[in-house]
Amino acid sequence: MSKSLPYSMKDVHYDNAKFRQRSFFKVITQNMLTSNLKRECVKCSTGKFLMLLMMCGLAYLMLTRMSSIHPSTDGTAKNVGGQEGAKLIADGSGRLRRLWRKPPRLPPMLTPDEITSRNRSLHNSGNLDVGPNWKARQQRVKEAFIHAWSGYKNYAMGYDELMPLSHRGVDGLGGLGATIIDALDTAMIMGVDEVVREAGSWIEEHLPERIDGKDQVNLFETTIRVVGGLLSAYHLSGGEKSGNASQNGTKPAVYLENARKLADHLLIAFTSSPSAIPFSDVVLRDRSAHPAPDGLSSTSEVSTLQLEFNYLSSLTGDPKYSLESMKVLEHLKTLPKVEGLVPIYISPHSGEFSGENIRLGSRGDSYYEYLIKVWLQNQGSNWTYLHNMYEESIRGVKHLLVRKSVPNGLVFVGELPYGPQGSFSPKMDHLVCFLPGTLALGATKGITKEKAMRENLLSFEDLENLKLAEDLAKTCFEMYSVTSTGLAPEIVYFNMEGESESGPGGGNKDSKYVNDIIIKPADRHNLLRPETVESLFILFRITEDPKYRKWGWEIFEAFEKYTKVDSGGYSSLDDVTTLPPQRRDKMETFFLGETLKYLYLLLGETNVIPLDEYVFNTEAHPFPIRGASRKQ
Numbered sequence: 001m002s003k004s005l006p007y008s009m010k011d012v013h014y015d016n017a018k019f020r021q022r023s024f025f026k027v028i029t030q031n032m033l034t035s036n037l038k039r040e041c042v043k044c045s046t047g048k049f050l051m052l053l054m055m056c057g058l059a060y061l062m063l064t065r066m067s068s069i070h071p072s073t074d075g076t077a078k079n080v081g082g083q084e085g086a087k088l089i090a091d092g093s094g095r096l097r098r099l100w101r102k103p104p105r106l107p108p109m110l111t112p113d114e115i116t117s118r119n120r121s122l123h124n125s126g127n128l129d130v131g132p133n134w135k136a137r138q139q140r141v142k143e144a145f146i147h148a149w150s151g152y153k154n155y156a157m158g159y160d161e162l163m164p165l166s167h168r169g170v171d172g173l174g175g176l177g178a179t180i181i182d183a184l185d186t187a188m189i190m191g192v193d194e195v196v197r198e199a200g201s202w203i204e205e206h207l208p209e210r211i212d213g214k215d216q217v218n219l220f221e222t223t224i225r226v227v228g229g230l231l232s233a234y235h236l237s238g239g240e241k242s243g244n245a246s247q248n249g250t251k252p253a254v255y256l257e258n259a260r261k262l263a264d265h266l267l268i269a270f271t272s273s274p275s276a277i278p279f280s281d282v283v284l285r286d287r288s289a290h291p292a293p294d295g296l297s298s299t300s301e302v303s304t305l306q307l308e309f310n311y312l313s314s315l316t317g318d319p320k321y322s323l324e325s326m327k328v329l330e331h332l333k334t335l336p337k338v339e340g341l342v343p344i345y346i347s348p349h350s351g352e353f354s355g356e357n358i359r360l361g362s363r364g365d366s367y368y369e370y371l372i373k374v375w376l377q378n379q380g381s382n383w384t385y386l387h388n389m390y391e392e393s394i395r396g397v398k399h400l401l402v403r404k405s406v407p408n409g410l411v412f413v414g415e416l417p418y419g420p421q422g423s424f425s426p427k428m429d430h431l432v433c434f435l436p437g438t439l440a441l442g443a444t445k446g447i448t449k450e451k452a453m454r455e456n457l458l459s460f461e462d463l464e465n466l467k468l469a470e471d472l473a474k475t476c477f478e479m480y481s482v483t484s485t486g487l488a489p490e491i492v493y494f495n496m497e498g499e500s501e502s503g504p505g506g507g508n509k510d511s512k513y514v515n516d517i518i519i520k521p522a523d524r525h526n527l528l529r530p531e532t533v534e535s536l537f538i539l540f541r542i543t544e545d546p547k548y549r550k551w552g553w554e555i556f557e558a559f560e561k562y563t564k565v566d567s568g569g570y571s572s573l574d575d576v577t578t579l580p581p582q583r584r585d586k587m588e589t590f591f592l593g594e595t596l597k598y599l600y601l602l603l604g605e606t607n608v609i610p611l612d613e614y615v616f617n618t619e620a621h622p623f624p625i626r627g628a629s630r631k632q
């Protein structure tokens with residue numbers, strides 16, 4: 001195992017000039033010393049004396065003038081103006097004192113890359129729609145959503161998922177019509193009114209009785225897809241403004257009532273557990289809860305309920321949902337960790353982690369995602385421990401899990417299946433591709449990098465995390481472009497120095513990264529997952545770099561080419577490395593809830609659902625950040 005870390009100050013290309021200050025006096029002398037006056041005057045000592053005199057005079061004149069002009073509107077001038085400044089310039093001594101006052105911080109010095117991207121965004125004056133016709137492409141994504149829905153509606157309405165090849169429905173998630181609810185807010189965002197109407201009336205008519213009558217559901221899946229979907233539908237249909245006004249037939253209040261009713265059933269998973277860790281499953285019809293057959297819960301599952309339950313408490317005014325779910329995170333705070341990293345299993349009986357398997361893929365992923373998102377959702381609360389846990393965990397990721405592949409240096413996140421003392425595995429699930437987006441969000445808190453830099457808001461660590469986010473997003477994209485179909489497999493392994501893994505076998509031989517990425521036969525399926533396009537969307541919003549749109553569009557085209565089913569819907573694939581790929585008879589709910597939503601937002605106006613005003617739950621359902629917007 002290589003011990004060398006892929007990250008150093010050198011990698012970040014960050015110029016510490018951010019903290020450099022230039023004095024007003026220095027600016028004047030520097031200007032004068034480089035002017036013609038210098039050449040004329042410095043020849044004789046009288047000249048030098050005259051030059052000094054002129055410098056003082058000029059400095060005095062400039063100060064007198066500055067006191068009479070209005071403060072400019074930019075942030076730097078604001079620092080100088082304000083009450084303190086106004087008092088100082090009210091009298092002559094104030095002017096003199098002002099001459100020696102500590103000058104304001106200058107904006108950070110940008111790297112050449114940043115200057116190019118900054119110029120680009122200034123040049124576009126806020127319009128990022130240059131180049132390809134992004135609007136037309138966004139329309140194509142909307143059409144894909146309508147096609148996916150039509151398959152579901154025609155063959156599977158009321159079931160959890162569509163089997164697009166056999167034209168049937170299947171209840172893989174307990175039978176609450178999960179596709180309908182997962183897709184509803186996507187339809188609202190895209191403005192597909194007919195789907196909003198159809199989904200709304202199904203929910204009104206069938207969901208209450210299903211919540212009371214259905215058998216076993218998984219606490220996590222039901223919370224993120226169904227409770228989450230209902231809550232964002234409530235918000236996006238204007239529920240907080242007029243809960244009883246109907247839109248397209250269904251009153252927003254119906255969504256909130258159903259979310260509350262379902263959460264009331266789910267709460268038993270928390271309250272019947274002997275520890276702060278909830279059981280993994282709930283039997284809806286008798287309101288009982290029980291652990292998974294092995295007695296354990298997934299760490300990511302128990303820590304990915306809080307955005308939803310917090311928002312429900314804030315909408316209903318009933319604190320119990322928030323209190324129960326936050327007990328989990330408060331408890332996790334107290335448990336021993338490996339540099340902030342956690343094992344993927346936890347026992348609801350003992351409340352302790354089980355085993356040593358550490359990864360950011362399945363069963364680990366959204367633990368890290370919700371640490372920062374729950375903190376973002378509740379800024380101003382006293383939950384700073386979440387931010388601390390997040391920062392510690394990312395340091396742990398960088399130290400213990402981030403490596404570079406050979407021969408071409410793709411940055412990836414591996415696993416520690418046997419804990420920190422065991423060997424490192426260069427395995428990365430596609431699920432890990434949520435991380436670039438989360439890192440970028442954690443760094444700038446949802447505002448653009450350009451704005452964060454201008455306002456001096458980024459620490460060295462933020463910049464390092466943003467750089468890691470960009471590197472990982474590239475790796476995630478290459479996981480798609482390395483295959484024959486242009487679609488990523490479920491799992492890849494990276495080639496590391498000294499390892500003797502065989503080649504990719506079936507990847508696209510044109511790719512530069514064909515020797516870096518290894519795809520094992522059992523891992524070649526694609527389930528229409530969203531994580532990569534989710535990160536491309538967040539990175540595009542934050543960096544404003546159009547390459548993320550380009551990559552997203554390439555991925556969309558591959559979905560269109562290989563997963564679209566003529567009779568309606570989209571299918572998963574058994575093997576992304578062979579042409580034509582063998583199809584798998586399933587359309588996951590998150591294709592409508594997440595993948596197409598993120599692609600649509602990636603290609604559209606950047607002010608729709610701004611990332612500093614909304615936090616997306618792990619199933620891409622946006623919840624408003626309380627107090628973050630005047631528009632809400």
Ligand code: DMJ
Pocket residue numbers: 366431529530531590594618619
């Ligand atoms: C979704 O249900 C969520 O994004 C979850 O966090 C991870 N798995 C799927 C999508 O791949």
